[in-house]
Amino acid sequence: MNRLLIRNGILLDPAQNIEGKRDLYIEEGIVKQVAEEITQVPEGTEVMDAAGCWVMPGFIDLHVHFRDPGLTYKECIETGSKSAAAGGVTTVCTMPNTKPITDSVEIVEYVKTEAAKAPYTHVLPIAAVTMGQKGTDIVDLPALKEAGICAISEDGRSVMNAKVMKEAMKQCAQLGIPVFDHCEDENLAGGCINDGEVSKKLGLPGVSRDAENAMTAREILLAESTGAQLHICHVSTKESAEIIRVAKAHGSKVTAEVGPHHFALSDEDILREPHSKYKMNPPLRTPEDVEAMKQALADGTLDAIATDHAPHGAEEKTADLMKSMNGIIGMETSWAISKKELVDTGVLTPLQLVEKMSTNPAKILGINKGTLAEGCCADICIADPNEEYVVEDKFYSKANNCPFIGWKLKGRIKTTILSGRIVYKDNIII
Numbered sequence: 082m083n084r085l086l087i088r089n090g091i092l093l094d095p096a097q098n099i100e101g102k103r104d105l106y107i108e109e110g111i112v113k114q115v116a117e118e119i120t121q122v123p124e125g126t127e128v129m130d131a132a133g134c135w136v137m138p139g140f141i142d143l144h145v146h147f148r149d150p151g152l153t154y155k156e157c158i159e160t161g162s163k164s165a166a167a168g169g170v171t172t173v174c175t176m177p178n179t180k181p182i183t184d185s186v187e188i189v190e191y192v193k194t195e196a197a198k199a200p201y202t203h204v205l206p207i208a209a210v211t212m213g214q215k216g217t218d219i220v221d222l223p224a225l226k227e228a229g230i231c232a233i234s235e236d237g238r239s240v241m242n243a244k245v246m247k248e249a250m251k252q253c254a255q256l257g258i259p260v261f262d263h264c265e266d267e268n269l270a271g272g273c274i275n276d277g278e279v280s281k282k283l284g285l286p287g288v289s290r291d292a293e294n295a296m297t298a299r300e301i302l303l304a305e306s307t308g309a310q311l312h313i314c315h316v317s318t319k320e321s322a323e324i325i326r327v328a329k330a331h332g333s334k335v336t337a338e339v340g341p342h343h344f345a346l347s348d349e350d351i352l353r354e355p356h357s358k359y360k361m362n363p364p365l366r367t368p369e370d371v372e373a374m375k376q377a378l379a380d381g382t383l384d385a386i387a388t389d390h391a392p393h394g395a396e397e398k399t400a401d402l403m404k405s406m407n408g409i410i411g412m413e414t415s416w417a418i419s420k421k422e423l424v425d426t427g428v429l430t431p432l433q434l435v436e437k438m439s440t441n442p443a444k445i446l447g448i449n450k451g452t453l454a455e456g457c458c459a460d461i462c463i464a465d466p467n468e469e470y471v472v473e474d475k476f477y478s479k480a481n482n483c484p485f486i487g488w489k490l491k492g493r494i495k496t497t498i499l500s501g502r503i504v505y506k507d508n509i510i511i
């Protein structure tokens with residue numbers, strides 16, 4: 082029998098309202114006992130000392146791109162899963178803009194099969210909203226639900242036809258499938274960095290804020306009229322955050338996520354160093370938007386932190402901002418960057434950060450995770466909040482398109498445990 086005792090750590094578990102020293106005893110992948118001190122355990126139990134470390138429910142990343150099937154030169158499910166484990170991420174939701182698009186039971190089954198071969202994180206596939214993400218024919222939602230999708234999303238774009246989107250939302254409301262929404266009106270889109278002072282100074286075409294703002298409003302209204310469970314992906318503008326804030330105040334059940342890059346970086350960084358490592362969609366916005374993201378996290382407008390982990394090949398992320406592809410990798414740095422920008426600056430408490438990375442994502446997915454209460458799955462992240470280091474150009478991801486290389490951080494993931502099994506320890510995948 083697989084038995085593990087984690088001793089002397091500081092348990093951070095918002096669902097149980099615990100922030101203090103606790104021992105955890107785990108048996109066959111399940112948390113069996115949580116107590117201030119556990120002295121009696123069965124013979125043969127592995128004992129791990131977590132003194133000085135934070136013990137947290139493993140992180141749940143609602144938004145990642147594992148590029149598998151079809152684009153595995155960027156990432157595959159195995160390397161993506163290892164990258165997750167190295168970041169303390171024990172559940173990921175994989176976006177469907179693969180090749181072919183994840184729009185059928187067959188592709189969902191493929192993702193699940195590959196994920197089973199790489200047991201470093203739990204992989205929950207997201208299906209597209211429309212066949213081939215072409216925006217016209219809605220996928221077979223009952224069959225895909227049966228196949229085990231956790232949500233649908235057209236990520237990379239919006240379903241431009243409001244009638245099609247409304248019908249998809251209506252079906253999702255009936256079937257209980259969450260809708261994860263990349264909000265971008267393509268008629269207002271285009272450009273390579275945020276439209277504003279920096280794009281003027283650099284002479285680069287700007288991405289309109291209106292593209293995100295207008296679609297955020299439309300989707301919230303459609304969700305209201307259909308009863309769909311709507312989750313807004315990668316919020317980046319202060320207006321979009323405000324629309325969500327107002328909707329929530331009026332009783333909307335909408336939820337929303339933000340990527341670490343949208344509160345850690347701004348378009349001022351591009352002015353300083355015009356490089357494609359700062360190119361993503363939505364783009365880095367202004368310092369004022371960065372402050373608005375922090376405020377929205379603090380007041381609960383933004384429920385979750387999700388990375389939008391988007392690996393690319395080196396030749397796709399050259400210095401050329403115009404030609405380069407959008408996106409950065411994020412899982413291996415997301416907690417430490419979030420701690421630096423949010424906890425160390427007093428925006429969130431350590432417990433609130435766990436809420437944004439574990440508790441709330443689990444609630445959005447409606448899964449029995451995101452807590453280490455007795456009887457729950459032993460998906461655990463153990464981190465040293467005081468270890469200082471510099472982010473190296475060395476990742477478990479196949480890609481290295483990360484704007485945080487060279488950053489000095491305080492707080493390091495030490496151990497990741499998946500269903501009671503140690504999958505990552507001291508920089509090594511096990």
Ligand SMILES: [Zn+2]
Nearest residue numbers: 236237263314
């Ligand atoms: Zn997106």
Ligand SMILES: [Zn+2]
Nearest residue numbers: 176236237389
């Ligand atoms: Zn994405």
